[in-house]
Amino acid sequence: MSNIFDIELAQRHPFATSMVTSAINSQRLSHAYLLSGRAPQDKWTFARFVAAYLNCANLAANNDRACHLSGIPEKDQCVNCKWINEGKHPQAWLTLTSEGSKSGKIAVEKARLLSDELSKHSEFFRVVIVEDASQEAFHRPSANALLKTIEDPGSRCLFFLFATREDDVLPTVVSRCQVIPMQSPPEKPTALAASILKTGSADVTSTTPELKNFADEVKKIFKARDSHLNLYALDLSRQIQIAIEEYEHEHPGVVVLDLVTNLEICRIGERASTDRTAAGYLADLLSLAEELKLQLVHYVSSKAAIETFVLSWWQLRRAAGC
Numbered sequence: 001m002s003n004i005f006d007i008e009l010a011q012r013h014p015f016a017t018s019m020v021t022s023a024i025n026s027q028r029l030s031h032a033y034l035l036s037g038r039a040p041q042d043k044w045t046f047a048r049f050v051a052a053y054l055n056c057a058n059l060a061a062n063n064d065r066a067c068h069l070s071g072i073p074e075k076d077q078c079v080n081c082k083w084i085n086e087g088k089h090p091q092a093w094l095t096l097t098s099e100g101s102k103s104g105k106i107a108v109e110k111a112r113l114l115s116d117e118l119s120k121h122s123e124f125f126r127v128v129i130v131e132d133a134s135q136e137a138f139h140r141p142s143a144n145a146l147l148k149t150i151e152d153p154g155s156r157c158l159f160f161l162f163a164t165r166e167d168d169v170l171p172t173v174v175s176r177c178q179v180i181p182m183q184s185p186p187e188k189p190t191a192l193a194a195s196i197l198k199t200g201s202a203d204v205t206s207t208t209p210e211l212k213n214f215a216d217e218v219k220k221i222f223k224a225r226d227s228h229l230n231l232y233a234l235d236l237s238r239q240i241q242i243a244i245e246e247y248e249h250e251h252p253g254v255v256v257l258d259l260v261t262n263l264e265i266c267r268i269g270e271r272a273s274t275d276r277t278a279a280g281y282l283a284d285l286l287s288l289a290e291e292l293k294l295q296l297v298h299y300v301s302s303k304a305a306i307e308t309f310v311l312s313w314w315q316l317r318r319a320a321g322c
């Protein structure tokens, strides 16, 4: 369905790419997105794809795809795509970074220059990257300047704010953004994710046959409708523990959690593209899973962490009516 992102990025970040694709398709693009998670390179790539799509001069001729997605050789690409891909489009690609600042924080002048620039008229759809939106990156005056700009950015302007954790960002900034968690790149991602996306359901037998039984059990638990939801949560938590123990991989927790969250994305992904509650629920779930992955990589004992994860998950699920 995506004409905006390439297949690799869509496979690594099914939630983020489908959210923004459907927002653009339904002309309900927010003016600010906070991309959380530990995938710095992918966040830049993500933003670049969006900027190219919003500014490409050849969309109509290329079947609604920006130049580089339609396989046009570089020399024939439109100048907007070329400049955006090189990160140097003077109007469509604006960045706010701490580069060149002695304190390591974003300089106030830079934040003010940005709002001046955005107050001017432009024929381009301006995409603004704030490379580090955590509160540590700002002095108060530059945070205020940024807040004002996000609040009243003018038309045809889109902010992408990056942060490892949503909690690192000032609540006043978060409240002006739509938060999209991006999964950190797993060790062995694409084969599994590709098979899930291709079939639209998690047919994991071809790539991770060891996890087929686990996937079947998870699907059964997902289907169960009962008042004893906590029992299902405990059952799921046990299944996850067993799968992690038995799956031979350097980071089994990452693979198992990607699988289990992708199964949930498959289950309600369609609905999430039109239903804000469902989308918020998936976003919260992915954040929870990212936290747990980090814990599993750093700590040996996982039982309590997995149980807490699943119980929080189930609460979210119930609250969202999913």
Ligand SMILES: [Zn+2]
Residues within 6 Å of the ligand: 055, 056, 057, 058, 059, 066, 067, 068, 077, 078, 079, 080, 081, 082
């Ligand atoms: Zn183009």
